[in-house]
Amino acid sequence: MARRPPRAAAVRLLLPLALLLLAAGCGERADRGRPITLVFKHAKILGPADPVPDLLRRFEAAHPGVRVQSEALTWSSDEQHQFYVINLEGGSPPFDVMMLDVIWVPEFARAGWILDLTPFVSPAERDAHFPTAIEPAVQDGKLWALPWFMNVGLLYYRRDLLAKYGFAPPETFEELIRQVRRIRDGERDPRLDGYLWQGKQYEGGMVNVLEALWANGTRLLDDAGRPFPDPERAREALAFLRGLIESGVSPGWVTAGDEELTRRPFGDGRAIFLRGWPYALDLFELPESPVRGRVGIAPLPRLSHGRVGAASTGGAHLAVSARTRHPALAVELVRFMTSEAAQRAMTEGAALRPSRPSLYRDPALVARDPTLPALYAMMREGNPRPVTPYYLMLSTTCQPAFSAVLVGLKSPERAMRDATVQIDQLRRATGQQ
Amino acid sequence: MSEAADRRLGWMLLAPALVVLGGLTVYPALWVFWLSFQYRIPVFSIARWAGLEQYAFLAVDPRFWSAARVTALFTVASVALECALGLAIALGLRGQHRGRRVALALLLLAWALPSVVTAKMFEWLYHPAGGLVNFVLGGRTINWLGDPALALPALIVADVWRATPFVALLCYARLLTIPPELYEAAQVDGAAGVQAFARITWPLIRPILLIALLFRTLDALRAFDIMFVLTGGGPAGTTETLTVYAYRALFQTLQIGFGSAIGVVVFVFVMLVAVAYLRLIGAEDAAA
Numbered sequence: 164m165a166r167r168p169p170r171a172a173a174v175r176l177l178l179p180l181a182l183l184l185l186a187a188g189c190g191e192r193a194d195r196g197r198p199i200t201l202v203f204k205h206a207k208i209l210g211p212a213d214p215v216p217d218l219l220r221r222f223e224a225a226h227p228g229v230r231v232q233s234e235a236l237t238w239s240s241d242e243q244h245q246f247y248v249i250n251l252e253g254g255s256p257p258f259d260v261m262m263l264d265v266i267w268v269p270e271f272a273r274a275g276w277i278l279d280l281t282p283f284v285s286p287a288e289r290d291a292h293f294p295t296a297i298e299p300a301v302q303d304g305k306l307w308a309l310p311w312f313m314n315v316g317l318l319y320y321r322r323d324l325l326a327k328y329g330f331a332p333p334e335t336f337e338e339l340i341r342q343v344r345r346i347r348d349g350e351r352d353p354r355l356d357g358y359l360w361q362g363k364q365y366e367g368g369m370v371n372v373l374e375a376l377w378a379n380g381t382r383l384l385d386d387a388g389r390p391f392p393d394p395e396r397a398r399e400a401l402a403f404l405r406g407l408i409e410s411g412v413s414p415g416w417v418t419a420g421d422e423e424l425t426r427r428p429f430g431d432g433r434a435i436f437l438r439g440w441p442y443a444l445d446l447f448e449l450p451e452s453p454v455r456g457r458v459g460i461a462p463l464p465r466l467s468h469g470r471v472g473a474a475s476t477g478g479a480h481l482a483v484s485a486r487t488r489h490p491a492l493a494v495e496l497v498r499f500m501t502s503e504a505a506q507r508a509m510t511e512g513a514a515l516r517p518s519r520p521s522l523y524r525d526p527a528l529v530a531r532d533p534t535l536p537a538l539y540a541m542m543r544e545g546n547p548r549p550v551t552p553y554y555l556m557l558s559t560t561c562q563p564a565f566s567a568v569l570v571g572l573k574s575p576e577r578a579m580r581d582a583t584v585q586i587d588q589l590r591r592a593t594g595q596q
Numbered sequence: 597m598s599e600a601a602d603r604r605l606g607w608m609l610l611a612p613a614l615v616v617l618g619g620l621t622v623y624p625a626l627w628v629f630w631l632s633f634q635y636r637i638p639v640f641s642i643a644r645w646a647g648l649e650q651y652a653f654l655a656v657d658p659r660f661w662s663a664a665r666v667t668a669l670f671t672v673a674s675v676a677l678e679c680a681l682g683l684a685i686a687l688g689l690r691g692q693h694r695g696r697r698v699a700l701a702l703l704l705l706a707w708a709l710p711s712v713v714t715a716k717m718f719e720w721l722y723h724p725a726g727g728l729v730n731f732v733l734g735g736r737t738i739n740w741l742g743d744p745a746l747a748l749p750a751l752i753v754a755d756v757w758r759a760t761p762f763v764a765l766l767c768y769a770r771l772l773t774i775p776p777e778l779y780e781a782a783q784v785d786g787a788a789g790v791q792a793f794a795r796i797t798w799p800l801i802r803p804i805l806l807i808a809l810l811f812r813t814l815d816a817l818r819a820f821d822i823m824f825v826l827t828g829g830g831p832a833g834t835t836e837t838l839t840v841y842a843y844r845a846l847f848q849t850l851q852i853g854f855g856s857a858i859g860v861v862v863f864v865f866v867m868l869v870a871v872a873y874l875r876l877i878g879a880e881d882a883a884a
Contacts, residue, residue, distance in 0.1 A: 245847045274639040364830020416724030419742030556849040567832035
């Protein structure tokens with residue numbers, strides 16, 4: 164168990180007392196003494212110390228007569244989505260505030276399950292977050308959720324190995340491939356892999372394909388939602404991913420690799436490069452980690468037509484259920500939990516990355532985590548996945564075709580044709596065309 | 597008591613069970629049928645009558661046929677292996693006295709693990725770079741779950757590992773009830789070994805094996821956790837079963853009507869198989 168700082172313990176002891184006094188003093192404000200309960204659904208926050216309980220107590224202290232009941236969601240993202248869908252569509256007892264994976268926000272907005280936050284959030288408050296975090300929460304010109312914490316795809320590299328051969332972190336994939344060849348030739352270690360990434364048929368695999376498209380200066384959908392606006396660049400990007408495997412730069416098993424399956428071998432010192440999310444950095448720096456102190460981070464490299472650091476963003480947003488009986492208070496809670504103070508506590512306690520640029524320049528936070536300035540540029544430069552209510556449909560429809568390219572069952576052209584047929588069918592079925 | 601009163605009492609005693617079954621099984625099943633005749637995607641406020649169109653689409657949907665093929669392959673291969681291995685283990689256990697309790701406990705352990713846990717365990721066993729399976733095979737890097745030719749067999753092995761104990765325990769329990777005198781008499785008559793198995797063990801164990809087969813087939817047709825966790829249906833959809841397809845349609849992409857249509861087809865398959873088995877078992881009983 165992680166030890167809590169003594170200050171937090173003191174707060175925990177004193178708070179109930181303070182609350183009692185407050186409740187006695189302003190009892191009339193809380194609906195004739197009956198406390199209002201807000202239900203807050205969120206995934207369990209992992210990390211050294213979960214800051215959520217303390218934050219909620221602070222919110223309660225500022226809003227006498229209000230109690231926030233925190234309810235944990237299951238860990239897997241698929242199950243969380245399923246839980247929300249069943250409960251929001253089925254009309255079970257409501258919850259007030261919920262944590263959403265960023266890719267669900269447009270879908271939930273379209274379904275009418277969450278409240279439009281536009282009237283409650285000033286432009287200044289909106290601008291205090293990265294545009295790359297706000298953009299995916301905007302649908303039909305309205306803001307539906309506020310970012311709670313943020314993620315971005317990045318390149319991990321072995322600082323010691325690159326230094327040994329006099330390399331700087333690669334800016335292009337051509338360079339990356341050259342470095343892998345040179346280092347593996349020099350090391351003569353058959354157990355040392357080159358570049359690990361996620362090629363399994365799942366959302367993470369989709370993210371890696373999207374990043375390859377962006378790295379080559381194109382994207383999956385154009386502004387009108389039509390697939391593959393630049394087929395030649397898309398073909399190059401897909402052929403590049405397959406080529407990584409064929410040339411041995413990436414081991415064949417990345418076609419079954421997810422985040423954890425690829426993070427482990429890199430963490431055991433068995434790969435030179437890894438495409439991952441920021442959370443892995445803390446694990447690489449654990450005292451028992453074989454690569455402690457030997458891992459660097461860099462923006463994702465580019466292909467011929469794209470730009471450096473065209474990585475996917477991710478993360479969690481907070482939204483208010485459309486069926487809440489206390490909309491004003493629920494919005495207050497969302498604004499409080501996404502405030503600078505709360506995000507600072509989340510960054511310190513749970514090692515999550517904030518969506519507010521100001522915190523990346525915060526001296527106290529940077530002193531604790533020197534990678535923040537580097538992450539700042541990556542968060543700012545990242546790309547949201549296609550912002551559409553149909554994203555999950557789009558992703559699960561395309562995944563088998565892209566997976567077929569990675570394992571060599573289909574040529575990129577054939578997979579793009581198949582994916583286009585599927586996407587067009589989807590657009591017809593949902594009346595987008 | 598008159599026969600009519602008897603009958604009435606019978607129905608009264610049955611009523612609670614019928615109501616519960618009706619409410620929990622029949623009603624939702626009918627509801628799924630009803631949904632399958634509609635286009636229903638609540639998120640996009642799509643709700644209109646589809647008639648048989650979704651079934652017509654399934655008939656020409658390559659993804660559906662691929663999933664049906666995968667489901668059939670998975671079911672036949674895993675159930676056949678489970679029954680053969682289960683029977684062999686049961687016969688082996690009968691002849692083994694030392695360590696039998698330990699063996700039974702280990703068998704139960706494999707069966708008692710939730711299948712998601714089994715799947716997670718196999719995910720690491722199959723890990724190409726650090727997994728035990730490749731280590732045992734001499735440090736190769738076989739891409740078990742990422743190779744379209746190996747992924748389905750790898751899933752079948754995981755399912756066989758999990759479900760063989762079920763067949764083994766059922767068969768073993770049946771073997772214990774065969775009176776040893778039968779074998780003694782056979783030995784006196786000069787029938788031992790293969791002949792004793794063919795004339796005594798096999799006829800007596802066949803009915804229970806059929807029941808094990810029924811249970812395992814129905815389970816395998818509905819298998820979900822193992823492929824969902826290990827491959828998510830990949831690579832390239834080569835391990836996507838009908839249930840995984842239905843889950844994706846229903847809960848991931850919220851096509852309630854279309855997902856229900858897949859569910860109905862799975863239901864019909866399962867019913868057909870169950871009826872076929874029950875007939876077989878009925879014929880067996882009549883012959884006995």
